[in-house]
Amino acid sequence: MLSEKVLKQIIVITDGHSNQGRDPIDAAREAKEYGITVNAVGVLDTGWMGSRGRQEVEGIAHVGGGVCQFTAAEDLGQTIYTVTTQLTRSYSQLIFNRQLRQKTGAGLTSLSPAQRAALVPLLMKLEEEIEMDVVLVLDTSGSMIKKKLALEESLAEMMICLGHRMGTVKLAIVQFPGPAGNGCLIKPWQLNNARTSLILRAVTFGGPTPTGPAIEAAVTLLLPDEAVVSRRADYEVGTVV
């Protein structure tokens, strides 16, 4: 089924802990209930991140069913790429397993290693073909300013990598905090757009860290319209303020 091939994921990128609005772990749990995977990447400041921020990043990925990574800003592009690679890998196994169970009544691990080896090229092809809707939830609070250049380069690199995939990748960026300090500014879907880093260049940094509301905003972007009509209305009211 084609719709099965669309992997919806949120990648939260932050260097600290939230200090405004809803608890981000709670928001991540809700996203998971909608079938969205929430990953979290902690950006380290000269190899360091406070324990509260660290725990929050781990918590978001844990309840969001996603991958948790800590990285230096320069390696962010590779880290995001690794996260998406791991996700498409486990997702392709999931789809494959389901189809295999329907046909044979047994999953991949009940096949002998030799039988699996014959299937691995198919699994890897499926990984390449999975379509992805990715929302980067990007912390642009004050402390991220000095990582801006590295962020720009990393995101450009990530776009090059994702652009080589066979399956389409739709990418959007949710920045938090938005210009109003509260709420979030949404960058619309960019289809395989190498100019993502240029968009970032125009972004202003500074303000508090409303991680939870930003995750909520990402969820509304990823869900089919009918499921979020009411939620989106709430959200828009929130940002106008």
Added chain:
Amino acid sequence: MIITGRWERNSYTVIRSLGQGGTGKVYLVRAGDGSLRAMKVSADLTGITHEHRMLTFLNRRAGPNRLGAIPRVYELDDFQEGGTVYHYIITQYCPGKNLSKYMGRLGNGDAAAIGLQIIESLELLHSSGLILGDLKPSNVLYEPRTKRVFIIDYGSVSVKGQNLKQYTPGYDRASWGAGSRIADEKFDIFALGVLLAGLLLGEVRRPQGDGLAKFVNQAATGIRHAKLRDIVIRALRQDISECGEIAGVFSDIMTDTAGCESRETGLFVGVVGAASVLAFIFSLAYYYQ
């Protein structure tokens, strides 16, 4: 701890950890017949099955006596622990330390020996339409006593023309702004160039801005051995499209440096020999005086 495979029913006693890679952990184990083996354990079914498939293919392609830097592979099996199914590959135990411990600390002859063993393995891969993809010091083991080299990660092996999934920024031409991440021979040879430069000049730092031009310059002024310098610069500029073009040069460098050493030894033997003959004549002369 003893691990028994679910399919082959072979048991292995875990002796100690050998290290951790991107995809899993590697242990030194003792097989049922007493021989030492390496066991790579991972929960990633696709990744480890792919690696085993590639290794099995390369083993078959090379034949038992021409494996070179490619470890011999024995089996792929599963075991269960705490509700999770883990998969493992059993390979030959490859002695040696991570090449990253030798950056900037080896002579020209040693660097050429390492380069030759790696290029021969790359040649085998390339002639099969495969690209290694993630060549870097931490994926290479080196034993200084035997000068033997092993490449230990095959999870990144891709068919030529595919999008490489696993790479390391310092060794990846795309991170240097020098090409794509679509698998081709030059991708591997570029990584070998960075690795060799690192062996001769010390650890390579991540590129920033016009990093490659600076790095090529650094290699041009820093590497004293002309033939090695030429190889590194050509690899970095991606002027080399086939491993065969430089395999011979590595052999030449090895013979050159070996010849140099033996000439010195020869001279030493000559001087000592002449001195002892003189001493003998003098002692005879003294005796008959």
